[in-house]
Amino acid sequence: MKRSFSKRAWSAFLALAIIVTAVFGNVTTAKAETTDYTTPVWEYGTATAGVETVKYPFTVDKDCAVDIGLLVPAVGNVTINVYKAGTLYDSLDISAYDSYWEYFASDAAFNNGWYFESLSAGDYSVSYVFGADTDYIAYVFEYVAQAKISQTSATITKGFTKKLSVENGKVKKWSSSKTSVAKVDSKGKVTAKKAGKATITATLEDGSKLKCTVTVKENKYSDSKLTVSDVYRGECAMSAYSASFDKSGNLVIKTRFVNNYYYKVSSLNNIKIVVKDGNGKTVGTYKLSKKNVSIPVGSTKDFSFTIKKSSLKKKTVDLRNCTITCDGSYGYYY
DSSP, rough: SSSSOOOOHHHHHHHOEEOOOOOOOOEEEHHHHHOSSEEEEEEEEEETTHHHHOOOEEEESSEEEEEEEEEEEEEOEEEEEEEEEEEEEEEEEOOOOOOTOOEOOOOOGGEEEEEEEESSSSSEEEEEESSSOEEEEEEEEEEEEOEEOOEEEEEEEOOOEOOOOOOOOOEEEEEOOOOTTTTEEEEEEEEESSSSEEEEEEEESSOOOEEEEEEESSOOEOOOOOOOSSSSEEEEEEEEEEEOOTTTTTTTEEEEEESSSEEEEEEEEEEEEEEEETTOOOEEEEEEEEEEEEEOEEEEEEEEEEOOGGGOOOSSSGGGGGGGEEEEEEEOOO
């Protein structure tokens, strides 16, 4: 725990739009916006010097940060007593000269308090003993971490999986709006079945629901096709624009060659096409020493190359995250 008063509590205090008169005669509150804290104690009282006030109960459902404090019209000596299950848990003596007193003119209020970085779950209460008669407001701010799903949207390649999880909440059930597209098991592992969209829902024990929109895409490499304008004058280039597995498990790669040289290209020489996965590891390599072609100046031609299943270093790979490079040389004639 910390002696210093948490600035977060004061921000929460302001968010509640408290209006306090100089004598604390009237207190009005406006509904706060949804935040990550609750206010289990916010009570107005009148204290007699040296007499312990009533004990204000609050419950901590799970370990969390808690601010316990008070608002008074004038600084003074005060002891804050915190009880757990009816037994004194801890106490703090604050003097009128304490450096942590804060005055907010707009509210005519002095504030001081006690910040616990982590208060264990249990039933508590707080009371105060003031050195002089005074009006006061007793408060407890409990910072409850909100349940959060690891992703609210995800794209998964058909045939692959993604693990979803929930922080600060216990999942009672995982479900999918369209199991034919994506199914989810009791551990939050999503398996992509076919192209489309599905909503994965985590239903928590408290009844709240967290959702992730899953988009399933085909296991296919895809890139734009080269055009003549993409290649400098006097040069040629070839790149892959598509790759997918055929029914036999062979990897079929479609490429486009652009001739922006000064002469017709008659052959492609020492062709080397390398496919690497998302981690940079080689999936497969295609090599061909020569391929006779006829590609006029300022034109393009598409070619298909196949890496046999038996030659693939990895039989299962997410093609959407692969990179494909094409190297080689070309022959031409006047």
